[in-house]
Amino acid sequence: MRLWWEELKVAVPLIFHGNPYLLSIIWFTVQVAVVATVVAAAIGLPIGLTIGLGRFRGRRVLQILANASLGLPPVLAGLFLFLLFVPQGPLGGYNLILSKKAVFIAQTLLALPYIVALTAAAVQGLPPGLLAQARALGAGRAQLYALAVREARIGVLAAVIAALGSALSEVGAIVIVGGNVYGFDQTLASAILFDANAARYAQAIAIGIVLIGLILILMGGLGVLQQRGGGIRLRFRSVT
Template identity: 35%
Template sequence: MDLIIEGIAKAIALIVTLDPEVLNITWLSLKVSGCATLISLFLGISFGTMLALADFPGKRLLVSIVNTGMGLPPVVVGLFVTIFLWRNGPLGFLEILYTPGAMILAQAIIATPIVTGITVASIQNLPANLKLQILALGASRGQMVWMLIKEARLPLLAGVMAGFGGVISEVGASIMVGGNIKGYSRVLTTATVMEAGRGNFDVAIALSLILLLLCFAINYLLTRIQQRERPR
C-alpha cells in the first residue's frame, strides 16, 4: 500500500514540476501512437469499407483473417518487424530499426486489423437497401461510399478509440523495434517496464498513472464527440 501511495505522490510531483524527461516520454508516446492510429485509420477504413461492400469468393475467410488480426499479439508483430528491418532483412535499407519510425510501423500493423474489423462490422450493420437508395438519388459510387462512412461514423469512432487504446498501451513491439533508448525511443510503457525491473516501483507507478491519465483524456475527448453526434 505504501508503494502505491508513494507512486501517486511521485506522479503528482512529476506532473506539477513538469519534469522534462517525463514530458519528453509522454510526448513521444502520444506522437508515436497518434501517427500509428492515423495510418491505421486510413488503411483500416479504406480496406474495411471495400471488404464490407464487395462480394467475392473467399470473403468470409478474409473477414475471419481480419478478425483474427484484431487479437494479434504485439510481441509477434515486433518480432517480424524487427526481422524485416534488420540490416540483412528485406527492409534493412531503410535503416529505421530502433527508431520512433519503426515503432510507428509496428503499432500501425497492430492497430490496422482492429480498425478494419470494426469498419467491416459498422458498414455491414447499416440498412441493406441504403446503398441502393443513395445510388438511386444519382450519387456516384465514390459519393455513395463516403455517405455510408458518414452514416457509420459513430461506431467508427469506437474503432478509433479501440485502435489508439491498443497501441498506446502495448509494450512488446515497442521495446523490440524501438530499443527503449533514453531521450530517443523511450515511451511510457517501455519506461514503466524498465523502472519496475530496476525496483523503482514508485516511478513505475507514477508513469503508469500518467499513461492512464493520457488514455482517459484522449478517450474522453473522442467519447464527447461520439455522444454529441449520437441521434437523439
C-alpha cells in the same frame, strides 16, 4: 498497501516537477498515438469499407482474417517487424531497426486491425436498402463509402477509439523494434516497463498516472463525439 502509499507519495510530485524526460516521452507518446491512428485510419478505412460493403469472392475470408488479426499478439507483430528491419532482413537497407520510425510503423500495424475489422462490422450493420438504393441511383464508390462512414459513424468512431487505445498502450512490439531506448524512442507505456524492470517503481507509477490521464483526455474526447452520435456533423463533399 503501505508500499503503494510510499511509492505514490514519491510519484505524485514527480508528475508536477516538470521533468524534461517525462515531458519528452509524453510528447513522443502523443505523436506516436496520433500518427499511428491517423495513418491506420487512412489505410484501414478503405479496406474495412471494401470488406464491409464489397460484393466480391473471398470477402468473407477477408472478414474472418480481419477479425482474427484483432487477436494478433503485439510481441509477435514486433518480432515480425524486427526480422524485416534487421540489417539482414528484406527492409534492412532502410535502417529502421531501433529507430523512432520503427516505433511509428509498429504501432500503426497494431492499430490497423481495429480500424479494418470494426469498420467492416459497423458498415455491415447498416440498413441494406439504403446502400442498395444509393447504388440504384448511380452512386459511385466514393459516394457509397462516404455515405456508409457517415451512417455508421458511431461504429467507425469506436474503431478509431480502439485503434488509439492500442497505439497508446501497446508495448510488446515497440520494445522489440525500437529497443525501448531511454529518452529516445520510449512511449509512456514502454517507459513504465523500463522503470519497472529497473525497480524504479515510483517513477513507473508517476508515468502510469500520466498515461492514464492522457488516455482519459484523448479517448474521452472521442467518446464524447461518439456519444453525441447524430449530432456530429461529418460532411463529405459528394463526387459530382
